[in-house]
Amino acid sequence: MAYRPSGSRDVRTIASALGVVHLVEGTVQRDGNRVRITTELIDARTDETLWSESYLRDLTDIFAIQSEIALAVASKLTARLSPEEQKDIGERPTTDLEAYDLYLQAKELVTNWRFAARSDDLPKAIKLLDEAIGKDPKFTLAYCILARAHDDLYHFRIDKTPERRALGDSAVNLALQLEPDPPEPHLAAAYHLYSSYRDYERASVQIALAQKTLPNSSEALWLAARIDARLGHLNEAITSLEKAYALDPRNPEIVLYLGLDYQALRRYEDAQQMGDRLGELQPDSPHFTDKKARTVWIRTRDATRYRATLDQLPSSIKDHSYWASDRFWLALYARDWPAAKRILGTSPDEDLFVGSNVKVPVPRRCGEIWLAALQGQHPTMESEFASARDQLQQRFEIHPDDVELLSTLGMVDAFLGRKSEAIQEAAHAVELRPISKDAVEGPWILGNLAAVYAWTNESDLSFRELTTLVETPNAAGSREIFKTEPIWGSHSEGSSV
Numbered sequence: 001m002a003y004r005p006s007g008s009r010d011v012r013t014i015a016s017a018l019g020v021v022h023l024v025e026g027t028v029q030r031d032g033n034r035v036r037i038t039t040e041l042i043d044a045r046t047d048e049t050l051w052s053e054s055y056l057r058d059l060t061d062i063f064a065i066q067s068e069i070a071l072a073v074a075s076k077l078t079a080r081l082s083p084e085e086q087k088d089i090g091e092r093p094t095t096d097l098e099a100y101d102l103y104l105q106a107k108e109l110v111t112n113w114r115f116a117a118r119s120d121d122l123p124k125a126i127k128l129l130d131e132a133i134g135k136d137p138k139f140t141l142a143y144c145i146l147a148r149a150h151d152d153l154y155h156f157r158i159d160k161t162p163e164r165r166a167l168g169d170s171a172v173n174l175a176l177q178l179e180p181d182p183p184e185p186h187l188a189a190a191y192h193l194y195s196s197y198r199d200y201e202r203a204s205v206q207i208a209l210a211q212k213t214l215p216n217s218s219e220a221l222w223l224a225a226r227i228d229a230r231l232g233h234l235n236e237a238i239t240s241l242e243k244a245y246a247l248d249p250r251n252p253e254i255v256l257y258l259g260l261d262y263q264a265l266r267r268y269e270d271a272q273q274m275g276d277r278l279g280e281l282q283p284d285s286p287h288f289t290d291k292k293a294r295t296v297w298i299r300t301r302d303a304t305r306y307r308a309t310l311d312q313l314p315s316s317i318k319d320h321s322y323w324a325s326d327r328f329w330l331a332l333y334a335r336d337w338p339a340a341k342r343i344l345g346t347s348p349d350e351d352l353f354v355g356s357n358v359k360v361p362v363p364r365r366c367g368e369i370w371l372a373a374l375q376g377q378h379p380t381m382e383s384e385f386a387s388a389r390d391q392l393q394q395r396f397e398i399h400p401d402d403v404e405l406l407s408t409l410g411m412v413d414a415f416l417g418r419k420s421e422a423i424q425e426a427a428h429a430v431e432l433r434p435i436s437k438d439a440v441e442g443p444w445i446l447g448n449l450a451a452v453y454a455w456t457n458e459s460d461l462s463f464r465e466l467t468t469l470v471e472t473p474n475a476a477g478s479r480e481i482f483k484t485e486p487i488w489g490s491h492s493e494g495s496s497v
Contacts, residue, residue, distance in 0.1 A: 002250065015044030019246055022050070024073060033059045041073050051076045063092040084213060088182075094132075094139045102132035103142045110149050115252055115285055117322070119158050122149045140179045144188035147171035155195035157361060160399060165196045183210035183217070190223055198438065200227045218248035222257065229261060232439035234473050237261050252281050256291065265473050268299040286317050290326065301484050303330045321349035321361070328352065328367055332374060332486055340371050355444055360404040363391040366412055373415035373455075374486050381416055389416060403433045404441070407448045414455040426452040435472060443472050451487055 003014050011023055026039030040052035051072060055065050070089045074081055081089070094100050106128040113121035129146040133139055150168035153159040172192045175185040190206035193199045207224045214220055221244035228237035241258040248254055259274030275292035282288045293309035296302075307330045310318055317323055324347040331340035344352070344367050351361040365388035372379040379385045389412050396405045410426030426449040435442035450465035 011042055011044045011047055018249060021045060022077065024069070030059070035059050035062060035065075037065055037069075039069055041076055059097060062097070088213075093141050094136045096132075096136040096139070099132040099135040099139055099142070102128045102135075103139065103145065106132070106142075106149070107145050110145055110152070113152070114156075115282055115288070117286060117317075117320075119153075119156070122153050122158070125149045138178055140175050140182070141184055143171045143175035143178070144184050147175065147188045147192055151192050151195040157359070160402070168192050168196050183213040183220070186210040187214075187217075187220055187223070190220075190227075194223065194227060194230075198230075200230050203227055216247055218244040218251060218254060221247070222251075222254050225261070226257065229257075229264075230438050230440050232435065232473075234261055234265055234439075238265075250281060252278060252288070255281065256288075259291065259295065263295060263298055268295070271295050272299070286313055286323065289313070290323070297330075303334045306330055307334065319347055321347060321351045321364075322353055322359070324349070325353035325359075332370065333484075335374075335486060337371065337375055340367075344368060344371070354408050355404065360408055362395070362405070362408055363388050366392055366408075369412055369415050379416055381418070385416065389413070403429050403445065406432070407445045410452050411448050414452040419456040422452045422456055423458070435468075439472070443469060446472075454488065 011025075015021060015023055021044060023042045023044050024039060025042065026037060029036045035055075035057060037055045037057075038052070039054075041050045042048065043050055053069070053072065055068075057065060067089050071081075071086075094103070106125040109121040109125040109128075113119060113125075126146060126149050129142050129149065132142045133146070136142070147168050150164055150171060154161070154164045154168065169192070172185070172189050175188055179185055186206045186209040190203045190210065193203035193206065204224070204227055207220055207227065210220050211217065211224070221240045225237040225240035225244070228234070228240065238258065238261050241254060241261060244251070244254045245258055255274050255277050259271045259278070262268075262271040262274060272292075272295050275288075275295045278285075278288040279292055289309060293306045297306040307327070310323060310327050310330070313323060318327065324343055328340055328343045328347075331337075331343060344364060347364065350364055352364040352367045354360045354362050354366075365385070369379050369385045369388060372385070381389065389409075392405070392409050392412060396402060396409055399405060406425055407429035410422045410424075410429060413422035413425060426445075429445050430442075430449050433442055433445055435446060446465055447469055450462045450469065453459070453462035453465065
């Protein structure tokens with residue numbers, strides 16, 4: 001829709017932006033149950049129309065028209081279609097047009113909810129998909145998108161419950177039962193295993209099955225790259241994402257993660273280019289405004305510009321727990337203790353998000369423990385901080401498999417002078433999720449253990465973990481951070497690491 005024809009239409013510019021030679025464009029007009037579609041295939045180098053056609057059909061023929069157009073374009077481009085590809089072109093995703101319309105609405109919500117910072121879009125999408133499936137219980141694609149909606153609610157901690165994960169199980173299993181051969185159910189299964197189970201090996205198997213039929217699927221390439229990044233294969237991840245970007249240059253998810261992977265390998269100029277690209281794709285999105293400024297901060301370690309960017313966001317956004325959390329940690333980084341205290345006091349949310357690649361919601365008052373410790377006030381369990389620490393403990397007891405919560409609990413206990421508990425918790429978190437099993441979140445968890453050792457006067461052990469971190473391809477482990485971040489500048493006995 002970004003390239004809808006206008007008075008200033010320039011097919012050569014559009015083709016250059018998309019990295020293609022040919023374009024298909026057209027119009028759709030609906031009158032009751034009748035639809036008129038006009039379409040043409042254009043050589044963007046010469047603006048020559050290679051083929052055009054007009055269709056006036058009943059709306060029930062819409063899928064047949066799509067198939068005719070696809071076959072005509074393939075023929076004009078002398079593309080050789082395999083029998084499987086010809087079969088796929090001719091198949092209908094559903095026999096119910098109302099169900100298909102509901103599916104399209106839901107897919108838009110599921111695809112874009114993170115970039116719009118609207119987590120309530122996922123329950124809306126689930127409601128639409130349930131209605132679509134009610135109209136067509138054999139609508140495989142609807143089950144695939146339904147699984148992703150449940151997976152995102154679980155993975156991004158909006159509803160991290162066994163019940164939510166089980167709903168994802170059910171949707172994926174039904175999709176595979178209905179159609180075990182097409183690639184889409186395998187993609188859904190791969191995403192489910194990746195996001196809800198962290199089972200990267202089995203997810204890779206499902207991706208391979210999908211890519212047999214869809215070798216040029218940007219979605220499959222993106223997911224394969226995320227799995228490679230988790231397994232520590234960053235160069236392979238970047239290769240897949242660069243191919244996905246060439247195929248789908250307007251996909252913000254691809255641009256976002258390509259920038260993050262460049263950043264992890266300290267390829268800061270490349271990361272900055274992706275940040276600029278995000279701004280072009282979503283100029284009004286606070287999500288991308290944050291990512292672009294964060295890239296500069298990671299490279300320069302100067303928080304001034306990053307803080308200014310977040311402070312300029314509208315109050316309705318910057319006081320939200322996600323953005324307020326970033327503002328709080330940046331204030332700590334800048335040693336601006338009054339600002340950090342003010343941000344905690346004005347945020348209307350009960351949660352504070354901890355981490356970089358990891359975003360762990362903890363009781364907001366845990367931030368007060370962080371602030372007091374960094375100011376050298378030596379907080380203890382005999383103070384008003386005990387209740388915040390106990391709330392964090394209760395959250396972990398409710399979610400005993402939540403490694404990030406366990407690691408954060410270790411940090412809080414270190415600040416409170418609970419040495420044995422802190423070391424046990426932080427070390428166990430590393431055992432559960434070492435870098436060898438998760439090269440994205442593992443470094444953050446190992447960094448917490450190093451910090452716990454530092455704050456409990458085990459400097460030799462801290463240096464041992466730091467030595468591993470600085471050699472790990474992850475921005476969280478760069479030497480610049482250890483030189484400048486306040487948590488490494490002082491600890492409970494007032495010395496430095």
